[in-house]
Amino acid sequence: MKKAVTVVTLIGSAFLFAGCTFTTDALWPSLSGGVPTATKKPPQKIVINSSGAKTTTLASNSRGLSNKPPKLGATNFRVKPATPGRNTGTVVGNKVAALRDDLKRLQTSVQKQNNDLQNARRLANANSRGYHERVASMRSKLQLGTTPGNPVLVKEWNSSQAQLEKVNNDLSTMTALSSRVAADAALSAYILDSTKAAFGLSGAIDEDHSQLAVLEDDVSQTVILIERLLTELSDDIRRQTNYIANERGELNTLALAVKNGEFFGPSLATTSYTMGSAKAEAGKSRISSIRRNRDKPIVVIRFDRPNVNYEQALYTAVNRVLQRKPDATFNLIAVSSVSGGVAKSALNSNATRRNAQAVLRSLVDMGLPPSRVTMSAETSANNPGNEVHIYLR
Template structure:
């Protein structure tokens, strides 16, 4: 692999990785130290597999007490397994996230330095990062499955707690039987607390990781466009979008000729390089008003025979759809952009006009 040549060395720090502008692109092929998340001492005490030591009495109630002790032991074993699987999945997510962020950081650094359009090294790294993001999404699914298991354990624990309390009313027991039931009830209560803690942690992780994966999907779309052009567009547009879109005004929308377009793209030659100016203009509009919405209008020249006008209208709509796709890939939510078509006598070639609504 040949080193990248550049006139001046430039050091960039991205995601804790220092890259030189004259260095060869670094891939994340070095072995990554696995992250272990050990349980806390309180968790180990609460989730000890063995139930409390019970003193056998040989009474009628004792048989029920021993049965409840066995059920508690099985429950704690299940809870312990769920907690262990949760720690393993969380460690896997941390490992994947670290490798993914390293790749994205390296790609971003290379793009900021500047590189060739469609650089195959960056495309390969982007594909690897996309694969890691897919694995992250799979682990979020595993977390959801663990949440179901933890909820089932919570239901079993609640039923067991009720059964233990009912056992106090059984006749034919001695004082030791009630002391045994006290031990079982206390241990069941501690197990319920541990289950609730795991449930809450899983729910938090599912929510956080789902939002992260969705955000990184938009980042990958923006990076793909940047790699294609060989330069960095900027942060995904999603980082500038408000949570709630701005309300569309109820006043009549003026005709295209009376409105001032935010961007006008003239397709007067093949491969028009419009993405960077489009990104800059839309980004600036979102900085002024994060709740703004956009209309992408394909404009065909109103000239020639009807057949020529029909072909021009189809071409204008096709080009407008391509602009919409570019905006979505840049991170703009699809519900913030609408598509329309028009004809204009003053247009000499196919145009796409982007309006702020």
């Protein structure tokens, strides 16, 4: 008995889950406008195995995407102690001594903040490594294929989520530390202003002004040190915030993979973020590699039988678009057939809308933000069955 074949068309090329192929050169045609010429090198082909295959090759989906923890700062902000001085007994001398004591207290606080920062970094790096070890173990099992809803993987997923929460707690620690460092920065600015103002006080001797000059240098160095600490800490917080947000999307994608017993690839949110960063660093737009043809859908899913297995092909198509255009948005259109009369047409419309909603949920589970997809419906007399089309906006 022949196996049923599920068809998902990618820009005019068909995905046949029973082992058929499509050509990547046809997926993104030339923008030159000329007539294509034959090349000696055969076009690269990607094979989509049947849903019952034991292994699935996913290297092409994850190539170029880093799944490593963010690199945090490594500077150790050591405080240079304040230069000691003698109290001359004058009014200005007493002021210098008081300001020096204020500086010492400030430096003690800054040293504590620095120690807390180093400890927070070590803990964050350790928790991130622990999280990625768990996720890597899950991915390796999913890439080989497993049973849907495997309880062992469900347990590992819960463990990964708990580990990511530890990383999130490390972020909270850094955020609280940032508030304390900001308070030290405000105090350092006040001490520096007070030191400069002390030069205008009357009743000073030459030694008082000499000590004030030394004290001003010490305070200025402390101010610069605090500013550097605060800047590096802010960078760490920004990296950790983006990292945690991306990994939450990865966990959502892994949850879908555990549910299906098959790993599609990294979260689409991670693809968009990573490729967007690479685009900004390179300073070159990737949009020139995409042919903006609104008449051709990037994906056509034909729901001509129950339980259409479309998610892997859907992920592959959308992931490729995001690699070329990280800020891409999509139109999802439910196309229902009008054949069979008015009653049949109404049933087709309702069924196609449900199918489109299921496709949208799949995209969201894969990490694509809902705001990047608009959904609509239309009818067609040319389609023999119900379909869901996805267009690049």
